[in-house]
Amino acid sequence: MLKPEILDPQGQAVQRALPRLGYQGITDVRQGKRFELELEGPVDDAALARVRQLAETFLANTVIEDFTVRVEENAGENAENEVVTA
Amino acid sequence: MLKPEILDPQGQAVQRALPRLGYQGITDVRQGKRFELELEGPVDDAALARVRQLAETFLANTVIEDFTVRVEENAGENAENEVVTA
Numbered sequence: 001m002l003k004p005e006i007l008d009p010q011g012q013a014v015q016r017a018l019p020r021l022g023y024q025g026i027t028d029v030r031q032g033k034r035f036e037l038e039l040e041g042p043v044d045d046a047a048l049a050r051v052r053q054l055a056e057t058f059l060a061n062t063v064i065e066d067f068t069v070r071v072e073e074n075a076g077e078n079a080e081n082e083v084v085t086a
Numbered sequence: 087m088l089k090p091e092i093l094d095p096q097g098q099a100v101q102r103a104l105p106r107l108g109y110q111g112i113t114d115v116r117q118g119k120r121f122e123l124e125l126e127g128p129v130d131d132a133a134l135a136r137v138r139q140l141a142e143t144f145l146a147n148t149v150i151e152d153f154t155v156r157v158e159e160n161a162g163e164n165a166e167n168e169v170v171t172a
Contacts (some may be wrong), residue, residue: 001122014121014145023140025133028124035100036087039116054109059100064091 008079035059043071082084087118092150121145122158129157 002008007021015029030073039047039070060067094116094143101115121141125133138155146153 001120010137011121015143018140019145021140021168023136025126026123028122030122032122033089034118034120035097036114036116036118037112040111040113050109054107055103058103058107 001030001066002064003066032065033059087152089152091151118151119145140170 002011005006011028011030014031014056015026017028018029019026019030039051041047048069048071055067088097097114097116100117101112103111106111110122113162123137125137126134133139134155134157141155
């Protein structure tokens, strides 16, 4: 997601459109990116650290964006799912 | 996120670049959008249903995209935070 101090024209456009579309009471909208990575093998601390580094280096532009890494178990598959939002 | 059966060229481009950048063992990358909505008042079932409808109608293109709605408490502010990912 864009850092709070960075202007987000896409999010603002959505927010301004909402009352017109019948949706009141939404005080802020921010738009960002989301990556789902599927990993081979277990999502242990080492794998997670690597994904964090990857997110920081290549997926997010940390000058203007924050990111969080979240693990999601992927039921029905061997590979676990990992979600990075930038 | 794009539905699993929909081709995701952005995610594929990221995935193909990773080994070159020194990241092995990532079997799939999908890229999608993420919206953070801030709501006035409590995030009760009614508010959540409204946000789901909003996501389905305006934020996501449900022909090609799935979405999930997740509630995030926003510590330090009165308004609770709501995350929609498309």
